[in-house]
Amino acid sequence: MSIRERLSGNEASAVAMRQINPDVVAAFPITPSTEIPQYFSTFVSNGSVDTEFVAVESEHSAMSACIGAEAAGGRAMTATSSNGLALMWEMIYIASSLRLPIVMPLVNRAISGPLNIHNDHSDAMGIRDSGWIMLFSETNQEAYDNLIMAHRIAEHKDVMLPLAVCQDGFITSHSIENIELIEDDKVKEFVGTYQPEHYLLNKKEPIAVGPMDLQAYLFEHKYQQAEAMRNAKKVILEVAKDFEKLTGRKYGLFEEYKTEDAEMIVVCMNSTAGTTKVVVDELREKGIKAGLLKIRVFRPFPVEEVAKALSHAKAIAILDKADSLNGAGGALFQDVTSAMYVNNIHVPAINYVYGIGGRDTTTKHIESVFDDLAEIVKTNTVTNPYRYLGLKKGGNQ
Amino acid sequence: MSNMIEIRWHGRGGQGAKTASLLLADAAFNTGKYIQGFPEYGPERMGAPITAYNRISSEPIRIHSNIYEPDYVVVVDDTLLESVDVTAGLKETGAIIINTKRDKEHLQKSLKGYAGRVYTIDAKKISEEALGKYFPNTPMLAAIVKVSGIMSDEEFLQDMQGSFKHKFAKKPEVIDGNMKALEMALSQVTQIQ
Numbered sequence A: 001m002s003i004r005e006r007l008s009g010n011e012a013s014a015v016a017m018r019q020i021n022p023d024v025v026a027a028f029p030i031t032p033s034t035e036i037p038q039y040f041s042t043f044v045s046n047g048s049v050d051t052e053f054v055a056v057e058s059e060h061s062a063m064s065a066c067i068g069a070e071a072a073g074g075r076a077m078t079a080t081s082s083n084g085l086a087l088m089w090e091m092i093y094i095a096s097s098l099r100l101p102i103v104m105p106l107v108n109r110a111i112s113g114p115l116n117i118h119n120d121h122s123d124a125m126g127i128r129d130s131g132w133i134m135l136f137s138e139t140n141q142e143a144y145d146n147l148i149m150a151h152r153i154a155e156h157k158d159v160m161l162p163l164a165v166c167q168d169g170f171i172t173s174h175s176i177e178n179i180e181l182i183e184d185d186k187v188k189e190f191v192g193t194y195q196p197e198h199y200l201l202n203k204k205e206p207i208a209v210g211p212m213d214l215q216a217y218l219f220e221h222k223y224q225q226a227e228a229m230r231n232a233k234k235v236i237l238e239v240a241k242d243f244e245k246l247t248g249r250k251y252g253l254f255e256e257y258k259t260e261d262a263e264m265i266v267v268c269m270n271s272t273a274g275t276t277k278v279v280v281d282e283l284r285e286k287g288i289k290a291g292l293l294k295i296r297v298f299r300p301f302p303v304e305e306v307a308k309a310l311s312h313a314k315a316i317a318i319l320d321k322a323d324s325l326n327g328a329g330g331a332l333f334q335d336v337t338s339a340m341y342v343n344n345i346h347v348p349a350i351n352y353v354y355g356i357g358g359r360d361t362t363t364k365h366i367e368s369v370f371d372d373l374a375e376i377v378k379t380n381t382v383t384n385p386y387r388y389l390g391l392k393k394g395g396n397q
Numbered sequence B: 001m002s003n004m005i006e007i008r009w010h011g012r013g014g015q016g017a018k019t020a021s022l023l024l025a026d027a028a029f030n031t032g033k034y035i036q037g038f039p040e041y042g043p044e045r046m047g048a049p050i051t052a053y054n055r056i057s058s059e060p061i062r063i064h065s066n067i068y069e070p071d072y073v074v075v076v077d078d079t080l081l082e083s084v085d086v087t088a089g090l091k092e093t094g095a096i097i098i099n100t101k102r103d104k105e106h107l108q109k110s111l112k113g114y115a116g117r118v119y120t121i122d123a124k125k126i127s128e129e130a131l132g133k134y135f136p137n138t139p140m141l142a143a144i145v146k147v148s149g150i151m152s153d154e155e156f157l158q159d160m161q162g163s164f165k166h167k168f169a170k171k172p173e174v175i176d177g178n179m180k181a182l183e184m185a186l187s188q189v190t191q192i193q
Helices: A009-020 A035-045 A059-072 A082-097 A140-154 A184-191 A218-247 A272-285 A303-310 A331-342 A363-379 B017-030 B078-082 B104-111 B123-131 B137-148 B153-167 B172-188
Strands: A003-007 A024-027 A052-055 A103-108 A133-136 A163-168 A176-181 A254-257 A264-268 A290-295 A297-299 A315-320 A349-354 A386-389 B005-012 B034-040 B049-057 B072-075 B095-099 B117-121
Touching: A003 A009, A003 B017, A009 A035, A009 A103, A009 A140, A009 A163, A009 A176, A009 A184, A024 A035, A024 A059, A035 A052, A052 A059, A059 A082, A082 A218, A103 A140, A133 A140, A133 A218, A140 A163, A140 A176, A140 A184, A140 A218, A176 B017, A184 A218, A218 A297, A254 A272, A254 A303, A264 A272, A264 A303, A264 A331, A264 A363, A272 A290, A272 A363, A290 A303, A303 A331, A315 A331, A315 A363, A331 A349, A349 A363, A363 A386, B005 B017, B005 B078, B005 B137, B017 B034, B017 B049, B017 B137, B017 B153, B072 B078, B072 B137, B078 B095, B078 B104, B095 B137, B104 B117, B117 B137, B123 B137, B123 B172, B137 B153, B137 B172, B153 B172
Parallel strands: A024 A052, A103 A163, A133 A163, A264 A290, A264 A315, A315 A349, A349 A386, B005 B072, B072 B095, B095 B117
Antiparallel strands: A003 A176, A133 A297, A176 B034, A254 A290, B005 B049, B034 B049
16 A cells, blocks of 8 residues: 655655665755755664765765765765756766766756756756756656656666656645655565676676776767667666556656647646646647647657657647757757657647746646647648747847 | 635745645645645745745646635735735635734725635734744634635644644644644634625
């Protein structure tokens, strides 16, 4: 029997970490993820975990300590947001290229500047090409569930890559909501123990970690990283199948909400998906064939699967909670449209940059997106694919 | 989700509006409901206006945005009436509850023609009498439970007794005072319109 609780997204993440009981947690506080190491440190103090908690002096050191611990053969975790992730930047790439399956809750917040503590996905988009598996979470429940599944994915011998579990800062991280927790012993059994193949503290096999790697082999090692990322897709689905047996909760690479016969589909990630579901239901009551495709696995990007799932739509809108500032659309838009092009599927597609710096996204905003899609279906023309949602008139006020 | 109740709290930093919204979420959760309790974070400082929200439903809640058309508004500090548009979007089928000594005549201007139900409560008097200190959030929590009918008085008091035992585990001497403040508020919240 699961445990009916009410927790914020941060509390839920900290509870998942308590149940996972990693060997090392190294963290530095930054809003809005601060509560995760804060709650976790109380679990350390009261002895409900036997984790070595390292209160480091920066996020760069947090990731460095996790790399050291993981390379030694331990299971290491941290948590961060926004500029904390930016300060980890150098070590983020070291973690993935050394094939260290570190797991990190990433509570999404706008990257400075100017300074803003609120939610968007500009922090996460900074590591989209860094070789980390990235899972996105609509709710506190999904943030928790994704963390429980994380180590099984990251530590799989065909993967061995670090993994970030994203959720929306404040919107889910600080909202108290219902959640179903799994019993401690069941989590322990599900997650299992980490048995690395090669590790520094194995006296039978002395190894070097992270030496110079020049023209002769770096290319091959990068190829192996890319292969590992491709392999992750299969492993993610296998782990999800086991998780469903344990909890009854079904996870895929993405969630399709009423897309089966949908003519208009919105694609988005994290909490906006919930608000979109409300709008889809309202439109369905009026007989309008609306649907939602919520990306859960952003890295690896489920190229063929996304393209197939959107192939029957008459118009789609891809919502990016980060502006790539490149004149060519947001990151999710580029991934989705590229996936469709490569799979020879052409559906009119538009991009919206939305929710920047915590700008609230309401059902009215989402309704306006479906209105725009209806217009595209009607006229069969896309006048401007690069749009903004919730931007003040003219954008200059 | 027609059975969903949406509540907006207006208070000042330090008065416990956020805590009250979380306690209300807790109490509703304990009666088997689906809940959301979340503050609108800004540059939080003591005394600055803050907003917090609740959604309470018998079905899972999926929407993740602020509340613009609440069923109920709770004003924890009546000095906000001059600076904050507290009735903005408030449904006329709902109600507003204000912590104030003022009468209907003196509140009229701030309510901007709101035609729904209006309740007042002197949370300062209740708090000072029951707790010896000014913590308006406890009486306001009872007032919103009473006016919204989210749960019965008995269910609420029983649940809060449990919550306070947990919350004030290190200072049990304040539990009785807080319970008294809740009981007084349940009986003293008054409909003036």
